[in-house]
Each structure stands twice: as structure tokens, then as C-alpha cells.
Amino acid sequence: MSESPPSPDALKQLAPEQLVICHECDLLMAKMHLADGEKAQCPRCGFELYHHQANMLTRSLALVLAALLLFVPANFMPIMSLGLLGQHNNETVWSAVLALYQSEMALVALIVFLSSMLIPLLKLLCQGWVLLTLQLKLPAGFALWLYRIYHQMREWGMLEVYMFGVLVSIVKMVDLGDLSMGVGLVCFIGLLVCQIWLEATMSEHQVWEMLDELRTEQQVDEVMDEACD
Amino acid sequence: MKRAIDAGFMLCLECHAVNRQDPDNPEAGQICTRCHAPVYPRRPGSLARTWALLITAAILYIPANLLPIMVVSSFGKGSGDTIMSGVIALIHYDMVPIAIVVFVASILVPTFKLVGMGLLLYSVQRHQPLSARQRGVMYRFIEWIGRWSMLDVFVIAILVALVNFGSIAQITAGMGAVAFALVVILTMLAAISFDPRLIWDNTESEEDHDE
Numbered sequence: 240m241s242e243s244p245p246s247p248d249a250l251k252q253l254a255p256e257q258l259v260i261c262h263e264c265d266l267l268m269a270k271m272h273l274a275d276g277e278k279a280q281c282p283r284c285g286f287e288l289y290h291h292q293a294n295m296l297t298r299s300l301a302l303v304l305a306a307l308l309l310f311v312p313a314n315f316m317p318i319m320s321l322g323l324l325g326q327h328n329n330e331t332v333w334s335a336v337l338a339l340y341q342s343e344m345a346l347v348a349l350i351v352f353l354s355s356m357l358i359p360l361l362k363l364l365c366q367g368w369v370l371l372t373l374q375l376k377l378p379a380g381f382a383l384w385l386y387r388i389y390h391q392m393r394e395w396g397m398l399e400v401y402m403f404g405v406l407v408s409i410v411k412m413v414d415l416g417d418l419s420m421g422v423g424l425v426c427f428i429g430l431l432v433c434q435i436w437l438e439a440t441m442s443e444h445q446v447w448e449m450l451d452e453l454r455t456e457q458q459v460d461e462v463m464d465e466a467c468d
Numbered sequence: 469m470k471r472a473i474d475a476g477f478m479l480c481l482e483c484h485a486v487n488r489q490d491p492d493n494p495e496a497g498q499i500c501t502r503c504h505a506p507v508y509p510r511r512p513g514s515l516a517r518t519w520a521l522l523i524t525a526a527i528l529y530i531p532a533n534l535l536p537i538m539v540v541s542s543f544g545k546g547s548g549d550t551i552m553s554g555v556i557a558l559i560h561y562d563m564v565p566i567a568i569v570v571f572v573a574s575i576l577v578p579t580f581k582l583v584g585m586g587l588l589l590y591s592v593q594r595h596q597p598l599s600a601r602q603r604g605v606m607y608r609f610i611e612w613i614g615r616w617s618m619l620d621v622f623v624i625a626i627l628v629a630l631v632n633f634g635s636i637a638q639i640t641a642g643m644g645a646v647a648f649a650l651v652v653i654l655t656m657l658a659a660i661s662f663d664p665r666l667i668w669d670n671t672e673s674e675e676d677h678d679e
Contacts, residue, residue, distance in 0.1 A: 250470065250475060251475045251476065255477065255485070255486040255487060255488055255501075256486070258472075258477060258486045259484075259486065260472040260477060260478070260479035260484075260486055261479075262479060262481065262484060262664075263604055263607075263608070263664045263665070263667075263668075264600070264604060264664070264665060264667070264668035265471045265472050265473055265479070265665040265668055265669075266470070266471065266472070266668075267470050267471065267472040267475050267477060283601075283668075284600070284601060284604045284668070285601070285604075285605075286604075286608070289484075318626075319630065320630075321630045321631065323631075323633050323636060323637060324633070324636060326633050326636070328629070328630055328631070328632055328633065330626055330629040330630040331629075334629045335625040335626050335628065335629040336625065337629070338625070338628045338629035338632060339624075339625050339628055339629075339641060342628060342640045342641055344640075344641040344645065344646065346646055346649070346650075347621060347624070347625070347641055347645050347646055347649050348625075350621065350649050350653065351621060351622065351625045354618060355622065383502070383503050383504070384503075384504070386483075386503070387482050387483065387503050387504075387505055390482050390483075391482075394614075394615060394656065394660070395656075397615050397618050397622075400615055400616055400618045400619055400622060401622045403569070403573075403616075403619050403622075404618075404619055404620075404621075404622030404623045404625070404626055405622075405626060407566055407569065407570060407619065407623050408623050408626040408627055408630065410563055410566045411558070411563075411566070411623070411627070412627070412630060412631070414561070415631075415637075443483075443484070444484060447483045447484065447485065447502060447503070450502075451485075451502050
């Protein structure tokens with residue numbers, strides 16, 4: 240935001256669509272048009288306001304699809320296995336949840352299940368449906384609602400923290416017995432990479448604006464149809 | 469610099485759309501024109517809710533640190549591990565880098581969050597002349613780091629599944645793990661319910677120095 244800002248009173252005259260407010264410090268600014276790859280930061284508190292991604296829709300769709308394909312093997316195939324005196328134990332994300340549940344730690348099991356499995360899956364499904372809506376011009380109202388739900392869930396998916404948990408467990412267990420890594424770990428890393436990349440690619444302000452435009456278009460079409468009848 | 473609240477606008481915290489305040493009743497909440505979420509100039513009851521969550525977390529912080537989070541039993545002998553004894557054990561096994569990671573995630577971060585959020589709330593309520601920019605950075609850091617404290621909970625989950633050899637060796641979760649997981653969740657909820665815009669209210673005079 241390097242261009243000279245309009246005076247505060249001029250800002251008051253602008254329509255809400257032409258304004259930006261900083262999420263962190265409530266500073267009011269005129270909206271700037273960004274070229275591909277540019278980002279806007281708040282001049283007062285330094286918060287990143289929004290960024291603009293090229294080919295956002297197709298790139299994001301590819302990443303959602305890859306992440307969804309990896310989801311099942313990442314959660315149900317062995318991350319690692321430990322051998323001790325001839326016995327072998329496999330650990331999958333799902334078996335960890337079950338083991339906690341069986342050791343009478345239902346609350347912790349629920350928290351782990353939500354943050355490492357259910358919420359990451361629901362987030363991907365929400366993102367996927369929103370992207371499909373934009374691509375195929377499906378009804379926008381439902382997608383707007385889903386994208387709101389996605390924002391509520393965002394912080395509660397913790398795949399990257401789980402990945403660190405895997406690393407710490409490996410280091411703790413490596414001397415104890417015969418430890419080996421499984422296919423699940425490779426899929427889990429793949430899922431994590433896709434998810435982080437997706438969140439960087441799927442620029443929120445672009446998605447919200449496209450959804451809003453789509454809904455306006457659909458509302459105009461509806462009115463036109465009614466007028467023709 | 470002008471705040472949106474003074475110009476009659478408010479931001480939807482969900483979709484970041486700009487909404488116009490009702491001129492007759494500027495404090496009132498509305499429904500966002502874009503995503504239909506409730507919008508307010510400032511989140512109502514933010515301070516009270518954040519305090520409540522933070523105090524609950526602070527109480528649970530005690531059992532989380534005193535009770536064993538994990539019980540390792542081998543050939544009939546069982547020993548409980550608290551968060552701190554787990555870190556010390558890692559140091560004894562010469563795994564200092566991992567000990568540091570676990571120490572930061574399980575001890576330093578939750579403590580910093582409890583103290584930091586308390587400071588933020590206190591400074592906002594008392595209009596303390598701390599730099600708003602610094603407090604803003606602190607809030608963003610607390611919000612970002614919160615989830616990383618779940619590390620120990622995930623480690624427990626993985627070890628319980630992995631080390632399950634009946635009487636030879638078995639790891640089970642202890643009650644400390646429940647308290648610890650709740651501390652992490654409650655402090656995350658506290659950070660979410662805090663309205664960061666409050667930090668910047670009443671800082672106009674001080675900000676002239678900064679710029």
C-alpha cells in the first residue's frame with residue numbers, strides 16, 4: 240500500500256466494497272488492486288491483509304484432490320512399527336486413537352481424533368466443495384456457508400503438530416526396540432505438504448470475492464427468469 | 469490514521485468483508501452482507517469470556533503438571549511420567565535437542581500463553597501505555613503458537629499404540645494428559661475469543677510517537 244492514502248473523510252464516502260479494514264487493529268483503508276503474486280500489508284500493525292494468486296482455482300483444485308487421495312492411506316496405513324522380543328506392533332493414526340480410547344482416556348482420544356483426523360478431512364471437503372462450486376457455477380449460498388464453517392475449523396486441524404509428534408516418538412523409541420517406518424508415514428508427509436501448499440495457494444480474499452460475485456450473478460439470473468415468466 | 473469504528477464501518481471477522489454500521493444504533497450487531505455471519509464493531513463480552521477461559525486453563529495447569537501424563541510399565545513395574553520428568557529423562561538419554569523441543573512445546577509455550585494472555589487482558593482493561601504494535605505481535609504469536617502445545621498429547625497417543633506388549637512393556641496415558649489437553653484447548657479458545665482490535669483502541673496519542 241504505497242500510494243498516497245485518501246484522507247479519512249474521503250474514505251467515509253467510499254462504498255464498503257472499495258474499503259479494507261485491518262483484522263488486527265481496525266485501521267480503515269482504501270482497497271488496492273493487486274497483480275498476481277502481490278500481497279497487501281497493514282501499514283500500522285504489519286498484518287497481512289490479502290494476497291493475490293495466479294490460477295488460484297485450478298491449482299487449488301489439484302491440491303485438494305491430491306490431499307483427499309492421500310488421506311485414507313495416511314490415516315489407516317502404518318506410520319511406524321516397533322518390534323520387541325519377537326512381537327511387532329504397528330501404529331497408524333487411527334490405531335493411536337483406538338488405543339487411547341481402550342485405555343479409558345476417551346476425552347483425550349476424542350481430542351486426538353478431531354484434531355488429527357476428522358477436522359483435517361472436513362476442512363479438505365469444505366475447500367473442495369467451495370472450489371468445485373466456483374469451477375462449475377453451483378449454488379453459491381451453500382458454498383458461502385461451508386467456507387464460513389471452514390474458517391471456524393481452521394486452527395483445530397493439527398497435522399503439522401502430529402508430524403512433530405511422530406518425530407519425537409521416533410527419537411524416544413529408537414533405542415527401545417526394532418523400529419521401522421511404514422508406508423503411512425510417506426502418505427502422511429504427502430498429505431501434510433499438500434495441505435500446507437493448498438492453504439498458501441487458496442487465497443481467502445479471492446475466494447470470498449468470487450463466491451460473492453457468483454451469488455450476485457445467480458440472484459440476477461433468478462430475477463430475470465421471474466421477469467420473463 | 470483512522471479506525472473503521474469511527475468512520476461507521478465494521479469488519480466481518482469471518483470473511484473480512486466491510487459492513488456499514490447502522491447510523492441510528494452503531495453498537496448493534498448485524499449479519500454480514502457477504503457471508504451472513506454475525507458482525508459487531510467489537511466482539512461483545514470478549515474480555516469476560518477470555519478471562520473465564522484463561523482462569524479455567526490456569527487451574528487445570530496445576531494437575532496437568534503434577535499428575536503423570538504417561539505410565540510406563542514393564543514386567544510388573546510401573547512408573548509415572550509427568551511432563552517435567554519426561555523432559556529430564558530425555559536429557560539423561562542424551563537427547564538434548566528433542567528435550568528442548570518438548571520443553572518448549574509443553575512447558576514454555578503453555579506458561580507463556582497463560583501469562584501473555586493475562587498481560588494482554590490486563591493492559592487492555594487498564595489502558596496501560598505498552599506499545600500497541602508490540603502487544604499486537606505478542607497476540608499474533610500466542611495465537612499462532614497455541615496449537616503446538618498439542619505435541620505431547622500426540623506423542624502420548626502414538627506411544628500408547630506403539631508400546632503395547634502386554635506384561636513385557638506397556639505405555640498408558642495418565643490423568644495429567646487429560647488436564648494438559650484441556651489446558652491447550654482452553655488457551656486456544658481464550659486466544660480466539662479475544663478481540664485484538666481492543667489492543668489498538670485508546671492508543672492514538674502513543675501511536676504518534678511510533679510513526
